[in-house]
Structures are given as structure tokens and as C-alpha cells.
Amino acid sequence: xxTPLTILALTPIIATALTNYSLEPICQGINTEDHACIRYVDxxxxxxxxxxxxxxxxxxxxxxxxKSCLDRPTTCAAWVYKFSTAASVAEGxxxxxxxxxxxLPSGVEIxxxxxxxxxxxxxxKELVALGNNPQAGSLVPEAFKxxxxxxxxxxxxxxx
Numbered sequence: 001x002x003t004p005l006t007i008l009a010l011t012p013i014i015a016t017a018l019t020n021y022s023l024e025p026i027c028q029g030i031n032t033e034d035h036a037c038i039r040y041v042d043x044x045x046x047x048x049x050x051x052x053x054x055x056x057x058x059x060x061x062x063x064x065x066x067k068s069c070l071d072r073p074t075t076c077a078a079w080v081y082k083f084s085t086a087a088s089v090a091e092g093x094x095x096x097x098x099x100x101x102x103x104l105p106s107g108v109e110i111x112x113x114x115x116x117x118x119x120x121x122x123x124x125k126e127l128v129a130l131g132n133n134p135q136a137g138s139l140v141p142e143a144f145k146x147x148x149x150x151x152x153x154x155x156x157x158x159x160x
Contacts, residue, residue: 026158027063030070037066037160049101049110050075050122051132053084056093062158065096075121078102082143082157089147094157104137111135 025036052072059065062081069076078099083089100121104110111134114124127133143157144150 027066030063030066032070049104049112049135050099051126051130052076052098052123053126054096054098055088056091056095059094059096062094065098065158066160068096069098072098075100078160080143080157080159082154082159083145083149086147086149089145089149103140104135106137106139108137109134 025034028036030037052075054065054068059068059081065079065081069079076098078101080097080099081094084095084097088095112119112122112124112127114122114128114133143154143159144152145154145157146152
């Protein structure tokens with residue numbers, strides 16, 4: 001039903017492989033080897049391990065979100081541009097969330113020792129405040145655009 005690859009990465013090897021499946025490139029001219037990105041619509045392939053939330057007006061569109069991830073090569077491995085709260089739906093502006101990991105599989109759960117001195121760039125306060133520790137894996141979630149974020153699929157959500 002969906003493309004053979006469920007994870008979109010910003011690497012040239014995967015982007016080239018995805019081109020063979022006739023996926024539409026987005027953000028032409030962006031600073032990648034192919035000067036574009038390939039999209040996945042309706043699903044959020046990102047994970048939670050670390051999280052940076054960016055909002056309008058800093059993030060105006062999906063390309064701003066992708067660029068924000070590219071600008072953080074040492075901490076960002078995945079991004080999602082979608083409605084993430086009822087407030088974002090009401091305001092009509094999608095949010096951009098950057099993560100250091102892809103979606104955890106449903107059989108995986110991790111808990112981060114947020115007080116460990118070995119942690120670096122994990123946004124510990126935000127992880128705890130948002131209730132994201134421990135983190136349980138799940139199936140790749142669909143993105144929605146209704147105020148309850150659970151019934152109307154968002155065909156303009158992008159994730160990679």
C-alpha cells in the first residue's frame with residue numbers, strides 16, 4: 001500500500017534509491033547532493049529520543065523545517081512538519097519538530113537517565129516536561145489535521 005521504504009533519510013544513497021519509486025522531490029534547490037528531498041505524506045516517521053520544537057513564524061513551510069534539520073547535522077536525523085497540537089490546528093500553522101532518531105519499533109522501550117553527566121544535547125528538561133521519558137516504541141503514526149489530531153488525515157504533513 002505504501003512505498004517499500006518507510007523511512008526517509010536525507011542521505012544521497014537513500015534519496016537516489018527513492019527516486020526509482022517515482023516519489024515527487026520537494027524543496028528543489030535545498031543543500032543536498034540531489035538538491036531536493038523526497039517526501040512521505042500522512043505519516044510521521046520521526047522518533048522522540050531528543051526533540052527540538054520550532055514554530056511559526058520561524059518555520060513557514062516544510063522546506064524551512066528540512067533546512068533546520070540540515071543546519072544541525074550533529075543532532076538532527078529526522079524531522080516532521082505537521083500539526084502537533086490543537087493550538088497549531090486553530091492557528092493554521094504546522095510545527096517543525098527535529099529528532100535525533102527515527103521512530104522506535106513497537107517492541108522497543110527506552111528510558112534516558114536525564115541526570116547522567118554523559119548526556120549531551122538531549123533537551124532533558126523538554127523530554128521530562130512533555131512526558132517523553134520513558135519512550136515506548138510504536139507503529140509509524142499517521143499525521144492528522146483536525147483539532148483532536150485523530151480523524152482527518154493531513155495530506156500536507158511531511159516527515160523525513
